[in-house]
Amino acid sequence: MxxxxxxxxxxxxxxxxxxxxxxxxxxxxxxxxxxxxxxxxxxxxxxxxxxxxxxxxxxxxxxxxxxxxxxxxxxxxxxxxxxxxxxxxxxxxxxxxxxxxxxxxxxxxxxxxxxxxxxxxxxxxxxxxxxxxxxxxxxxxxxxxxxxxxxxxxxxLSLELTPDPSLADEAKKILPNPGIIGHLSTSQPKKEWPVEHWVELHALMQKSGLPMVFTAGHTEREQALLTALKAALPEAHCLPAFASLELYIATIARASLFISPDTAPLHLAAALGVPTVGFFGPTASSRWAPLGPQNLSIQGAPCPCSGHLHVCDQPIPCINTVLPTDVAEAAFALLKGGSQ
CATH class of the missing domain: 3.40.50.2000 (Glycogen Phosphorylase B;)
Structure with missing residues (x-):
């Protein structure tokens, strides 16, 4: 039949x-x-x-x-x-x-x-x-x-994603020790944190003995964010641009925690079972944040910037109102919960 x-x-x-x-x-x-x-x-x-x-x-x-x-x-x-x-x-x-x-x-x-x-x-x-x-x-x-x-x-309602096992060894070379990944970029600059916020978050993690590595999307503009981070924080460990989405998936599957603004990699990490901290400015966490107890989200202050603009036109961009201390607190809560 x-x-x-x-x-x-x-x-x-x-x-x-x-x-x-x-x-x-x-x-x-x-x-x-x-x-x-x-x-x-x-x-x-x-x-x-x-x-x-x-x-x-x-x-x-x-x-x-x-x-x-x-x-x-x-x-x-x-x-x-x-x-x-x-x-x-x-x-x-x-x-x-x-x-x-x-x-x-x-x-x-x-x-x-x-x-x-x-x-x-x-x-x-x-x-x-x-x-x-x-x-x-x-x-x-x-x-x-x-x-x-x-x-x-x-x-x-949980997401689901299976990494390619044939890429596990290559992913391990890129990220030898599972740790915290901070993803800097999105398709729209208005959803991205300023570099100084990432620098402050890195310091908070380092103070608690939690090393971070950083990634960004493959476009020239997104990779430039990593360059700017390195200029402000020379000791920052930035992963190279990935040859394929499949390799990126296999690499972030090794993370112990994924921190990111509202962008696809945040959902990929959640789908892989990696705990996530997502922060949201011009988009609504109630609509887009990964669901489940191992995924925490932080919403920025209300903002009237247009959904059609790629940048926030307010004096203080809404994404900037999400503070590194708030993100660090959420990260500590997830990592503590995972260690119990």
Whole structure:
């Protein structure tokens, strides 16, 4: 008997894809015999490819902000040939809607997000309203599946990520001794701490005999943050730019604690079971912070900076109101709890 085939679609950033995993796991538990496939942007594929309960991960190369359907046609033909029984688009953006229609699953569920081209709803056979943004993103994704009567599992909200075991030795060379990793960068400067805050946090950790190492994203701007940190703190141990996301995942899996602003690596560390301290300024910890007792979050002061700006335009940026002493206190609490 043919197994039902279901395709999950999410074209968003790395952290968004990591946060989709609990919803997919709820779907798997609800339909253990189904084939579950996922379609994500190529850069996010490593987050799903080693999860044994996902049958296949399809990857689509993309240029941010552009659909480029002509370049996607070979993949779309392959996906159409799979003859999916159902598909679910967790985002409901233009790209996901058009691809849902072209892939042509018999039943196509999509989120009705507020923006998009006219007639977008016709790309789906079933739609569901977008849950309000006061809810956690994991809950928002799980809610989409309520249209298929998939039960919401309050004890199933943990993230999940499996590092590549073949990279364990290389990761150990990069980070020989498990310790505290501080990740400096995000995709938006307004979410990043000033270098002087990292210098102060490093001093607080050193005073307690807790060495730190530092990482940043691969772009030139993000790597420049590590250069600035080294200039202010010559003794800082900064890890090199990573050759692949898979190697980065294998390396942070060795950490005893991960400290970071709101960015994908914070969710990757939490998914690996590494305790995290996340700090938030222009974004809401109530929506984006990793869940669970080994993940602590700190929210900065209220701020009216625009969500469309890459920098905070206030005299004192909201992220700067998160103090190193507060982050250190949260770190000490987690490390003390882990030693009991």
């Amino acid at each position: 043919r197994r039902e085939k279901i395709l999950a679609i999410k074209f968003k950033f790395l952290g968004d894809v990591a946060l989709m995993v609990p919803a997919l796991r709820m779907l798997r538990q609800h339909q253990p015999e189904a084939e579950i496939h996922a379609l994500v942007a190529a850069e996010a594929a490593p987050l799903l490819q080693r999860l044994s309960w996902i049958d296949k991960v399809w990857v689509l190369k993309r240029t941010r902000g552009k659909l480029r359907l002509r370049d996607s046609l070979p993949l779309i033909r392959e996906l159409r040939a799979e003859q999916f029984d159902r598909s679910v688009d967790f985002v409901g953006n233009d790209r996901g809607a058009v691809l849902s229609r072209m892939i042509g699953a018999r039943e196509r569920l999509g989120v009705m997000a507020p923006k998009g081209f006219a007639g977008r709803a016709k790309c789906y056979t079933q739609t569901i309203e977008e849950l309000d943004t006061t809810r956690h993103e994991i809950v928002r994704d799980a809610y989409v599946l309520s249209a298929w009567s998939v039960p919401f599992l309050r004890d199933g």
